[in-house]
Amino acid sequence: MNWKTLFNPFLKFDDKTLLLAGFVSVTIVFLIAYYFGFQTDSLFHFEFIDPEDSIFKIILATLIVYAINITVFFIFGKMINKKTRLIDIVNPIFISQITVILLLLVTEIPFIKNAQKQIMDSVKNQSSAIEPVALLIITIYSFFSLAISAYGIAILFNGFKIATNMKNWVHIVIFALLLLTMMLTMQLL
Template sequence: MKKILFNPFEKYSETRLFIFGMAAAVLSTYLSYIFNARFDGAIDMHLVKNITIKQAITDNIINIASLFATLYAIGFFINKRVRPIDILNTVLVARSIYCIMPFTHFAADTLEEFAVKTAKINPLDPAPISFTATEIITISIVALLGIITLIWTIALLYNGFKTATNLKTITHKVLFTIAIILAEVLSILFITALN
């Protein structure tokens, strides 16, 4: 079960991984549109007031393309025999985990209220700002879900990339980390420019 959840790349064929990943990409795009969730970075998501179907589609395409481009470039540098389909499957399967996050829309009002209260905190003013139990519990659940999603996604990216490139050395791991950071920066820049 652990292998299926964190390293399906060694268990399933490239065709099955691709079909699953593409289905998840379509689903996450649909869910982001329905629940007003912007995937506004390669490993990022924010709830918004509204989102168009064009924005939802564009966001996902840019995120997938950014991760693919940076991981494939680094992967090719590490191992010239790396196959594009293996990197694409890695990206698609890893991003499938983000299908979970749009459901946090149930907490949108609470998150907004929490953000408003937090913005009012002044370190020079000793007046306390109180948070309700509902706000604290909701924020804790959403934060925990976000952390789990991020860790799970990174684990899938790492395991898929490792399988595709025969990743071994510390230098390779550092390059993998740089590729993820670069993908995040590129995706944010492109999404901001196009939307």
């Protein structure tokens, strides 16, 4: 496996293999997130589960997030290229979620959780006394999270680009704006 395959698995693997891997990754993301008390509220973002929510409500909310993203990007894909297939949009969205598994697991490392708690406590108490080690841990964690999220977005972009044969810079800008808009508005719903 080389760097090109790592950033663009859509060139090497067939649609059915990618779809299966995508379903498995989305299922694992759901299970890990649920175990740690989170639910998907947009691509690459989670919110805390309300203790009163049923498992059915959490599953439904997660499915709605994916369904809306798939629908919006499928419509945009059809505007770019009439031959775009639904599976060509589903695969990049699902495969890009593999990166989220790593983010969820890293977030639960005890010293990272402790550093987050220390900083949140300082904010709650309106104290300016933040331990330098906690700040360093959160800073490194933030850069790592940003890099992993960028990697997931790169996978999503590359898959969408191949699926729609997107080459026009205007389409690329629209894709970026659409992704950003979807990520932000889904968190507000």
